[in-house]
Amino acid sequence: xxxxxxxxxxxxxxPIVYNADLNLEPGQMTALIGPNGAGKSTLLKxxxxxxxxxxGQILYNGMAIKYLSSQELARIRAVxxxxxxxxxxxKVFEVVELGLLSLSVRNPxxxxxEVMEETQTWQLKDKLYAQLSGGEKQRVQLSxxxxxxxxxxxxxxxxxxxxxxxSLDIAHQHQVLHIASKLKKKNIGVLAVLHDLNxxxxxxxxxxxxxxGNIFQSGPAAQVxxxxxxxxxxxxxxxxxxxxxxxxxxxxxxxxxxxNVSIKIA
Amino acid sequence: MLVKSYISPKINSRNLILLxxxxxxVLLGLISLSFGAFPITFTxxxxxxxxxxxxxxxxxxxxxxxxxxxRLPRIILAVLAGGALGLSGAALQGLFRNPLVEPxxxxxxxxxxxxxxxxxVFGSSWTVFATLGKIGLAFFAFLGGLLNxxxxxxxxxxxxxxxxxxxxxxxxxxxxxxxxxxxxAIFYADxxxxxxxxxxxxxxxxxxxxxxxxxxxxxxxxxxxxxxxxHQxxxxxxIGESEAFHMGVFVxxxxxxxxxxxxxxxxxxxxxxxxxxxxxxxxxxxxRIIFGADHKLILPASWLxxxxxxxxxxxLARTMVAPSEMPIGIIAAIIGAPFFIWLLLNIxxxxx
Numbered sequence: 001x002x003x004x005x006x007x008x009x010x011x012x013x014x015p016i017v018y019n020a021d022l023n024l025e026p027g028q029m030t031a032l033i034g035p036n037g038a039g040k041s042t043l044l045k046x047x048x049x050x051x052x053x054x055x056g057q058i059l060y061n062g063m064a065i066k067y068l069s070s071q072e073l074a075r076i077r078a079v080x081x082x083x084x085x086x087x088x089x090x091k092v093f094e095v096v097e098l099g100l101l102s103l104s105v106r107n108p109x110x111x112x113x114e115v116m117e118e119t120q121t122w123q124l125k126d127k128l129y130a131q132l133s134g135g136e137k138q139r140v141q142l143s144x145x146x147x148x149x150x151x152x153x154x155x156x157x158x159x160x161x162x163x164x165x166x167s168l169d170i171a172h173q174h175q176v177l178h179i180a181s182k183l184k185k186k187n188i189g190v191l192a193v194l195h196d197l198n199x200x201x202x203x204x205x206x207x208x209x210x211x212x213g214n215i216f217q218s219g220p221a222a223q224v225x226x227x228x229x230x231x232x233x234x235x236x237x238x239x240x241x242x243x244x245x246x247x248x249x250x251x252x253x254x255x256x257x258x259x260n261v262s263i264k265i266a
Numbered sequence: 267m268l269v270k271s272y273i274s275p276k277i278n279s280r281n282l283i284l285l286x287x288x289x290x291x292v293l294l295g296l297i298s299l300s301f302g303a304f305p306i307t308f309t310x311x312x313x314x315x316x317x318x319x320x321x322x323x324x325x326x327x328x329x330x331x332x333x334x335x336x337r338l339p340r341i342i343l344a345v346l347a348g349g350a351l352g353l354s355g356a357a358l359q360g361l362f363r364n365p366l367v368e369p370x371x372x373x374x375x376x377x378x379x380x381x382x383x384x385x386x387v388f389g390s391s392w393t394v395f396a397t398l399g400k401i402g403l404a405f406f407a408f409l410g411g412l413l414n415x416x417x418x419x420x421x422x423x424x425x426x427x428x429x430x431x432x433x434x435x436x437x438x439x440x441x442x443x444x445x446x447x448x449x450x451a452i453f454y455a456d457x458x459x460x461x462x463x464x465x466x467x468x469x470x471x472x473x474x475x476x477x478x479x480x481x482x483x484x485x486x487x488x489x490x491x492x493x494x495x496x497h498q499x500x501x502x503x504x505i506g507e508s509e510a511f512h513m514g515v516f517v518x519x520x521x522x523x524x525x526x527x528x529x530x531x532x533x534x535x536x537x538x539x540x541x542x543x544x545x546x547x548x549x550x551x552x553x554r555i556i557f558g559a560d561h562k563l564i565l566p567a568s569w570l571x572x573x574x575x576x577x578x579x580x581x582l583a584r585t586m587v588a589p590s591e592m593p594i595g596i597i598a599a600i601i602g603a604p605f606f607i608w609l610l611l612n613i614x615x616x617x618x
Contacts, residue, residue, distance in 0.1 A: 050508050074514025081508060087363040088504045088559035098502050102514025144505075148513065 001025050002077075002158050002189060006056035007046055009039075016042045017053070018213040026156035029181050029190040031204035031221075033197065035234050039213040040193045041082065044162050047191070048079040061156055074102040077158040078148035082166065084141050086129050092140050093125040099147030115146040118179055120172075134167040142176060149188055159183060161192040165199065177203040197238070201225050201249040209233050225249060280563045287570035291345070294574060298581045299337050303589040306333060340474035344580040344594065345573040346482050347539045349490070350531035352572020355546025356553075356564050357493045357524045360500035362433065363507075365554070368547035369532045372433060373414040373440035375543070378529075378536035380444040380451075381410025386462045387455040404481050404534040411533035414440050415525050478538045485534045489527035490569065496520050497561040504559065542595045544602025545572050552605075575601065 002024035009017040017039045024030055024047075032040050046053045049065050058065040060076055078099070086095070096116055100108050116122040119139045124132060132140065142164060149157045161180065165173040173196070180190045181203050194200045200207060200221070207224040209217040211233045217224045230238040230251070241250040300311045306329050313319050314333050351369060358374075359367045369375050385406040418440060422433035455463060499520040502510035511517050535542075549572045553564050579597040586592060 045508075048508075048512060050511065070511055070516050071514040074512065077512075079509075079512040081506070081512075084505050084509055086504055088360075088365065089554060090501075090504060090559045094501070094558075094560060095505065098505065098513060101498055101502055141505075145512075 001059075001061065001156070002047065002191075003059040004043075004047060004056070005059070007043070007053045007058070008055035009042055009046055009051065009053050015213050017046065020056075020210075020213070020215050022047070022208065022215070022218075024158060024189045024191050026158070026187050026189040027184045028205045029184060029192070029203060030206040030208060031200035032191060032193045032208050032210060033195070033200055033233070034210035034216075038210040038233075040210055041162055042213075043210065044079075044160055044191070044193060048077065048160050049073055050079075060158070071102045074148065075157075076155060077160065078145045079160045080141055080145040080162060080164055082162045084137075090129050091125070092121065092127050092129055092132070095129050095140055096121075096125075096143045096147055099144040103148070103151065105151050111147055111150050112143075115143045115150050118146065119143045120175070135169060135172060138164070138167050139172065139176070142179075146179070146183075149183070149186070152186065154187075156187050156189065158189045158191070161190070163193050163195065165194070165196065173199060197225070197230065197251040197253075198249075201251060222249070225251065280560075283557060283563060284566055284570065287567055287574065291570055291574050291577065294577050294581070295341050295345070298341050298577055299333060301581060302332075302337060302584050304332050335476075336474075339476050339479045340580065341577060342479050343474040343482065343538060344576045346479070346486055347535040347542065348545055348576025348579075349569040349573040350486060350535045351542060351545040351576070352549040352568040352570075353490060353493060353565060354528035354532050355572070356550035356561070356568035357496065357500065358528055358546070359550055360503060360561055360564075361521060361524045363503060364433070365551060366547070367433070368544070369411075369528065370541060370543040370546065372418045372437040373444065374411045374529060374532050375536050375541045376441045376444035377414025378407040378411040378533040379541050380447050381406040381413075381533075382537045383448045383451050383463060384410075387451045387459045401481055404485055404537045407537035408485075408530050408533035410444075411536070412526060412529035414444070415529050419521075419525065474538075482534050482538055486531055489530045492523050493527040493531075494565050494569075496523055497565050500524075500561040500565070501559075540593070540595060542576070542598050544599055544606065545575055548602045548605050549575060 002022075004020060004022040004024075007017055007020040007022070008015070020039075020043060022043075032043065034040050042051075045051045047058060049058070049068075049070075052066070060068060060073070065073070093112060093116070096112050097108065099115075100111065105111060113122065116125060119142050121136065121139050121143055124136060124140070129137065129140065145159070145161075149159060159180065164176050164180070168176060177192070177199055180192060183190055192204070194204075204221050207217070207219065207221045208215055209224060209229060216233055217229050225240055227238060227240050230240065234253075237254045239252045239254065241252070242248070243250060296308070296311055296315065299315070300306050300308045310325050310329055311333065313325055314330055319325060354374075355368050358369065358372070359365050361367075362372075382403060385403050389402065389406075418433065418436045421436035452460065452463060499510065499515045499517075502513050502515045503517070503520065507517055510520075532546075550564060550568045553567050553571060557563055557567065576594065576598065579594050579601060583592040583594045583597045
């Protein structure tokens, strides 16, 4: 289990993340939602070990993060940042191969092929990374991250995704979140920062709502995703419908010019 | 640890490229041995180098001395200096994640030059330094290079990202400062030190001797090995510093190895050959455009190609105006600068 206890992080004495507790269990997908500047990316960076929290601790499978080397950490958690820029003319398969850097796997070819087929990037393998479109780049980066935790292992592993669907078309958004939820079977816990509330409700088992650096609500998707909670977090009228014809939960944000109407309804 | 490349022809083509470059270097070295103010036929060169003597041409003692005491050490010095500049250029570009970085541009060379000058000018008056001799010169140049590398890195980086405009500005500022301080040192130099300095500042490999070659060679072996070993980390760093950390690279260690290794290689080269520009910039660029970006190939290939370029430049420097000589730095810049201009004009077509 990935445990974050009492996390606290300030930049110039302004708290970005304040007193956050988080448990990420293998076999579960957690979505982190919240408005811009709520501290989602900072929390993710603290969890991945990029930055050290000033108070509190992070435990990976019971081991404190500060005692794990970068290599040991790479074997149990993979991270996909929001933007990755490549500074040299690498080919696509070379980028994906890099995911296997710290691992000693027997059949690297097979893993690279499998993850690239999974993300539908195998046909791009001999292209130059710089020539890809934004969405293709994001899927290639996802392949690289997946390669890192693709091989079966007994130890629980974790995947941290920062807005993995930000530049993808609707079909690929579903594709990516489907892949992420399939990873649950591999003894992997997934944490994804998501902006699309419908996607979060449809794919995540667990929702964490972040506001002003505080965890406002955390729990199973069906319990936490309510109009009241979402209104409080985003300060914008949002309607949540439960319906079979919507295939589960359907969340709609209302246009600003109808705000008054919606508040009356609520 | 090692990720085997899953396309096996890639491994073969890499070995083939490196083998090809090595062959070019050896061949060029042998050709270079036979040309010069005192021409020696190619068959004689082969005889002296291999140690087997055959045929009717008699290898005189004069031939042997010219080859072994004058030409061979200067060619090896050119090879070592060119290799150091090429390799450190490639490694620094990878580390700074920017294809425009070069030991000369970011101030490594000028820092080394400043400390070397200080050693030449003031060193003779201190007996401690006088006994150290050439090793002391190399060590001082290394310190200067390291100091400037560290300063430039600190000035231009914040939160693990290197700002390229700050980097260039810091490099320009440090180059200007080093130039001014060199001028100041010369102002205070006595006649003997001034003569020493003038010879050194000509920036060529003409004054090569076996003890210089041995010092440079001995000081180069370790950093070359260490920097070559960073190829995977540099590949990962191309995606980003935090990404490299996520993939298990100990980023801080890589930084230290490359900064110290480059300062050591370039510093000792500068100490013996003066500042030679553009090799470190042009060579890695050329190789990336032709062979792609994998540092596993680019790092060793940069060493070999840098050595080839400087050997060629040395050959031209010795033969074009024979029996006189041109400084090798001039030839390297004459080849390098137009290429760089061409690169700037065509940067949109280059694969970035």
